[in-house]
Amino acid sequence: MDISNYLYLSALLFTIGAVGVVVRRNAIVVFMCIELMLNAANLAFVTFSRINGNLDGQVASFFTMVVAACEVVVGLAIIVTIYRSRRSASVDDASLLKR
Amino acid sequence: MLTAPVLNYSLLAPILVVLGGALLGVLVEAFLSKAVRPAAQLAIALGTLVLSFAQIIRVRNLTSLTAAVNSVTIDGAGVFIQGTILVLAFIALLLIADQDNFAAQASAVPGSEEERSAIATGKIQTEIFPLTLFAVAGMMLFPLASDLITLFVALEVLSLPLYLMAGLSRRRRLLSQEAALKYFLLGAYSSAFFLFGAAFLYGFSGSLSLNGIAAAITGGQGNDVFLLIGIAFLSVGLLFKVGAVPFHSWTPDVYQGAPTPITAFMAACTKVAAFGATLRIFYVGLSAAQWEWKPIITVVAILTMAVGAIAAIAQRDVKRALAFSSIAHAGFLLTGVLALNKSGLSASLFYIVAYGFTTIGAFGIVTLVRDSAGEVTDLNRWIGLGKKSPFISGMFVLFLLSFAGIPLTSGFIGKFSLFNAAYETGNITVVVVGVLASAVAAFFYLRIVVMLFFTEPTNDSVTVVIPSIMTRFAITFCALVTVVLGVYPSLLLNTTQTFANFLK
Numbered sequence: 001m002d003i004s005n006y007l008y009l010s011a012l013l014f015t016i017g018a019v020g021v022v023v024r025r026n027a028i029v030v031f032m033c034i035e036l037m038l039n040a041a042n043l044a045f046v047t048f049s050r051i052n053g054n055l056d057g058q059v060a061s062f063f064t065m066v067v068a069a070c071e072v073v074v075g076l077a078i079i080v081t082i083y084r085s086r087r088s089a090s091v092d093d094a095s096l097l098k099r
Numbered sequence: 100m101l102t103a104p105v106l107n108y109s110l111l112a113p114i115l116v117v118l119g120g121a122l123l124g125v126l127v128e129a130f131l132s133k134a135v136r137p138a139a140q141l142a143i144a145l146g147t148l149v150l151s152f153a154q155i156i157r158v159r160n161l162t163s164l165t166a167a168v169n170s171v172t173i174d175g176a177g178v179f180i181q182g183t184i185l186v187l188a189f190i191a192l193l194l195i196a197d198q199d200n201f202a203a204q205a206s207a208v209p210g211s212e213e214e215r216s217a218i219a220t221g222k223i224q225t226e227i228f229p230l231t232l233f234a235v236a237g238m239m240l241f242p243l244a245s246d247l248i249t250l251f252v253a254l255e256v257l258s259l260p261l262y263l264m265a266g267l268s269r270r271r272r273l274l275s276q277e278a279a280l281k282y283f284l285l286g287a288y289s290s291a292f293f294l295f296g297a298a299f300l301y302g303f304s305g306s307l308s309l310n311g312i313a314a315a316i317t318g319g320q321g322n323d324v325f326l327l328i329g330i331a332f333l334s335v336g337l338l339f340k341v342g343a344v345p346f347h348s349w350t351p352d353v354y355q356g357a358p359t360p361i362t363a364f365m366a367a368c369t370k371v372a373a374f375g376a377t378l379r380i381f382y383v384g385l386s387a388a389q390w391e392w393k394p395i396i397t398v399v400a401i402l403t404m405a406v407g408a409i410a411a412i413a414q415r416d417v418k419r420a421l422a423f424s425s426i427a428h429a430g431f432l433l434t435g436v437l438a439l440n441k442s443g444l445s446a447s448l449f450y451i452v453a454y455g456f457t458t459i460g461a462f463g464i465v466t467l468v469r470d471s472a473g474e475v476t477d478l479n480r481w482i483g484l485g486k487k488s489p490f491i492s493g494m495f496v497l498f499l500l501s502f503a504g505i506p507l508t509s510g511f512i513g514k515f516s517l518f519n520a521a522y523e524t525g526n527i528t529v530v531v532v533g534v535l536a537s538a539v540a541a542f543f544y545l546r547i548v549v550m551l552f553f554t555e556p557t558n559d560s561v562t563v564v565i566p567s568i569m570t571r572f573a574i575t576f577c578a579l580v581t582v583v584l585g586v587y588p589s590l591l592l593n594t595t596q597t598f599a600n601f602l603k
């Protein structure tokens with residue numbers, strides 16, 4: 001199989017994630033879309049690692065996973081706090097700062 | 100046989116000291132009693148920053164200049180930026196430590212019984228100090244990082260604590276939590292772009308290091324489509340962090356919602372760190388591909404200067420207004436990135452210092468203007484404040500004049516040297532727009548001066564609280580730096596010229 005197909009898949013996943021962040025309203029779903037984008041980048045890293053014939057890309061994908069896990073910890077903490085004080089996780093409801 | 104990599108701990112010492120101090124702060128938070136905790140946390144945080152600064156002075160004189168298997172480069176500009184971040188963080192910490200600005204228990208629901216009892220019994224968390232130190236460690240690594248993984252990790256290490264810190268305000272907690280949510284979602288979104296760009300730059304060059312990418316661009320053997328995608332997406336991530344148009348929309352919301360001392364900290368230190376990294380990436384990694392990215396970054400710089408200066412006029416909230424002014428300053432700094440020469444780098448370093456101190460000073464004064472419900476940020480209620488407290492208002496005017504770039508302040512010298520560097524490289528358009536944007540911004544700053552001093556006061560409930568010794572020191576120090584750098588710029592200009600080099 002042509003290895004560049006993995007790059008197309010990666011670009012597709014990234015686009016789905018990027019569009020999802022813009023159109024979805026629930027903070028958790030928005031966050032899942034961001035995770036999808038990070039995983040798309042991971043897939044690109046691993047594919048390029050295969051294409052370039054060195055291991056740097058695979059190492060990078062491990063770092064990405066760790067950082068993504070940290071991001072989940074911080075992100076869910078913020079989303080849960082805002083849900084507890086507003087009883088809603090919709091990003092549209094959080095609009096006090098708009099003038 | 101696997102050999103362990105040489106990390107060169109002594110060169111990494113400035114960053115490691117800060118991380119160590121942050122971990123110590125976490126332990127103190129867990130084990131010390133609430134009576135001694137605030138003082139202990141402040142002492143640890145300030146001590147850590149001083150110790151780290153001493154390490155920087157030592158590292159400066161060492162000869163081996165890369166650490167951690169070439170993923171961290173210790174060179175003149177990097178060390179200078181690290182030192183700047185440390186001094187700015189020290190001043191910002193004095194503001195952070197000062198008053199009851201932070202939520203007693205961040206997890207308690209606003210207005211709940213739990214929150215009231217936490218404040219009444221003094222069960223007040225002080226995790227803001229370790230969080231600040233973690234953010235400082237990330238900021239110190241970011242401008243030194245010279246491969247894409249380290250850049251990404253440093254970017255997250257500096258961002259994640261900041262997302263939390265933005266949500267910790269004691270008053271107006273809903274606004275603060277909303278700011279944290281927006282900052283987090285948009286920040287994570289932009290770092291995904293950064294990472295995707297990094298993946299494609301790796302795909303182009305087969306190397307994660309900036310030098311490897313530069314070599315691949317010069318060699319011209321890679322796939323140019325990958326290079327272009329990589330530069331575009333990586334730039335989106337960076338331009339978001341520095342708050343450039345069209346990726347600026349988070350800036351006013353977050354600056355307004357976050358607790359003011361945190362706003363001061365992130366406006367100054369994050370921008371210094373992000374510009375340090377941006378300068379390194381474009382000067383070291385991508386300078387050979389300048390014909391691909393220069394036109395785009397030129398447009399971004401022009402838009403950033405124009406939008407920042409014009410939108411600031413329409414603002415009625417002082418924190419939002421300062422946020423738009425910081426956006427305009429990001430545009431001015433981008434002209435330094437475009438210059439791509441030694442004088443551009445040196446001017447950028449000077450501008451970063453001048454901007455950082457002025458910003459912390461201005462936000463420091465915002466923390467002082469209060470009524471019974473807390474800080475007053477509505478500009479209409481600042482009318483006539485100069486009559487009530489001329490000294491503090493005068494300081495604020497000084498900072499505004501420096502933002503506007505009026506002679507005898509540090510802002511003037513910064514703008515002059517930046518535009519001069521841009522002019523040398525023949526980038527006339529940017530210089531013209533920059534000067535025009537400065538003029539527009541000056542109108543806005545002078546309007547505030549008129550409001551403060553030449554309009555009769557209407558509202559009597561707004562007062563300037565007497566600052567504590569820490570805030571007083573912080574604001575006075577910032578004012579001194581602003582004036583001294585304006586009157587004797589050669590003090591710093593000589594230093595920035597010596598330090599203005601990137602190790603390629």
